[in-house]
Amino acid sequence: MRSVCILGTGYVGLVTGACLAEMGNRVTCVDIDARRIRSLQAGEVPFCEPGLNELVQRNIVSKRLSFSSEYSVGISGADVIFLCLPTPSSPSGAADTRILRSAVESLAPLISPPYPVIVNKSTAPVGTCSLLKRLLQKNNLGLHSVQVVSNPEFLREGSAISDFMHPDRVVIGAQDSAAAASIESLYAPLDTTVLITDWKTSEMIKYASNAYLATKISFVNEVANVCELVGADVSQVTAGMGLDRRIGSSFLRPGVGYGGSCFPKDVLALTHVAVMHNMHPRLLRAVMEVNADQAKRVLHKLKGQLGDLDGALIGVWGIAYKPDTDDIREAPAIEIIRLLEQEGARVRAYDPVAMPKAAPNLPDVTMCSDAYDAAVGADAVLLLTEWKEFESVDLHRVAASMSTPILIDGRNVIDQAKAESAGFRYTGVGRGTSTVAGFGRQERMQRAS
Ligand code: UDX
Numbered sequence: 001m002r003s004v005c006i007l008g009t010g011y012v013g014l015v016t017g018a019c020l021a022e023m024g025n026r027v028t029c030v031d032i033d034a035r036r037i038r039s040l041q042a043g044e045v046p047f048c049e050p051g052l053n054e055l056v057q058r059n060i061v062s063k064r065l066s067f068s069s070e071y072s073v074g075i076s077g078a079d080v081i082f083l084c085l086p087t088p089s090s091p092s093g094a095a096d097t098r099i100l101r102s103a104v105e106s107l108a109p110l111i112s113p114p115y116p117v118i119v120n121k122s123t124a125p126v127g128t129c130s131l132l133k134r135l136l137q138k139n140n141l142g143l144h145s146v147q148v149v150s151n152p153e154f155l156r157e158g159s160a161i162s163d164f165m166h167p168d169r170v171v172i173g174a175q176d177s178a179a180a181a182s183i184e185s186l187y188a189p190l191d192t193t194v195l196i197t198d199w200k201t202s203e204m205i206k207y208a209s210n211a212y213l214a215t216k217i218s219f220v221n222e223v224a225n226v227c228e229l230v231g232a233d234v235s236q237v238t239a240g241m242g243l244d245r246r247i248g249s250s251f252l253r254p255g256v257g258y259g260g261s262c263f264p265k266d267v268l269a270l271t272h273v274a275v276m277h278n279m280h281p282r283l284l285r286a287v288m289e290v291n292a293d294q295a296k297r298v299l300h301k302l303k304g305q306l307g308d309l310d311g312a313l314i315g316v317w318g319i320a321y322k323p324d325t326d327d328i329r330e331a332p333a334i335e336i337i338r339l340l341e342q343e344g345a346r347v348r349a350y351d352p353v354a355m356p357k358a359a360p361n362l363p364d365v366t367m368c369s370d371a372y373d374a375a376v377g378a379d380a381v382l383l384l385t386e387w388k389e390f391e392s393v394d395l396h397r398v399a400a401s402m403s404t405p406i407l408i409d410g411r412n413v414i415d416q417a418k419a420e421s422a423g424f425r426y427t428g429v430g431r432g433t434s435t436v437a438g439f440g441r442q443e444r445m446q447r448a449s
Helices: 011-022 034-041 052-061 071-075 098-110 128-139 141-145 160-165 177-186 199-230 234-242 263-276 282-306 332-342 355-361 371-375 388-392 395-401 416-421 441-448
Strands: 003-007 026-030 065-068 080-083 117-120 148-150 169-173 193-197 313-317 346-350 380-383 406-409 425-427
Touching (some): 003 071, 011 052, 011 080, 011 160, 026 071, 052 065, 080 177, 098 117, 098 128, 117 177, 128 148, 128 199, 148 177, 177 193, 193 199, 199 234, 199 263, 199 282, 282 406, 313 332, 313 371, 346 355, 346 371, 371 395, 406 416, 416 425
Parallel strands (some): 003 026, 003 080, 080 117, 117 148, 169 193, 313 346, 313 380, 380 406
């Protein structure tokens, strides 16, 4: 059992702290936001993450997990300090490490031998661990022997606990093998591969992983756009691609583009690192360009159906940047709604959980009680987040309530044939016109058995 301090109680900090507590460690999570700490001490998690409320409450009761707004409280007695702090994009596109640096300058005077290992879990540019080590030494000369370790996170919102407890890999970047072993032992209860590298390599693995995933998404969106022009069906195209083990079937879902607090920021940050080293990151720039255009394509499709949008009433299903979260950061839906309003359209929107966070950002949007309410009287409905509940909406009821039954399905959630039989003019993403689709006899027999 180790004594762990977590600085930062956002998605990464809180999930890391609660999971390490669940694994038997004594964990103190620290945040300068006293209000957030008070709600956490009451077992209330300030954002939607499936299972996290229960995990936090269970570990508060078992006294393995506690919260404080005082660094000194969290750090005292800790043998590991995790930095789980925001590194937002700065105007230049570089990751802004000010919060990270100021946290290290605050903690340096508070630690004494035997020093805790300082673990950076925040997504930060290559070279950050070296910078943090220098800051520690500058702020507490005796800190030559303090160890800094990079341990990037690979958590997806909506499945963060499962991703922590069942990781594909744990990456540890260190200069000292004892420090690496100390952090590796924290993850010993997990059945996974631990990759130990130097600092820079670990920091680069995080950026390269996110940039590659974003590239996969922009690639499949561009393929979908070509499919629309030639009449191929992208869902069959990606099924055919995914059967190639070198490609794999995951992360090949076309849609309205990626959002969230990571992909946009991390692709931009990696682009900035390349430019700072006099390299022209053509592919990364194209990934961002395709992504920005993908949201705008929804407007083109809508105008193709309705013509001028001035005065149109549009229903929007889904605001969060992905299902199973209330996070609206960089959500394509926010951008699309803003474009609709710029064209003079009025918007009614529904999201199962993200409306409280979205409403202050969308003051002119009518927030609705359900998908049916958002469609009443609408000239068109846009499906922008693939919430499961949208798969079972009564399409006949929706079509009958609309002014014109137009459905732009930005995430290919709705069955086109069902939509059309309910009276909709249906447009998806990269949906072809093929009626013959499926697997060959051999595969059918295997799947049937
Ligand atoms: C991502 C990375 O997956 C995770 O490893 C990293 O630690 C943080 O960033 P997250 O942003 O939570 O996680 O969600 P993810 O499920 O990766 O989706 C990111 C965006 O890509 C969402 O907007 C989603 O809608 C979009 N997406 C994802 C697609 O458009 N198509 C896909 O096939 C998959």
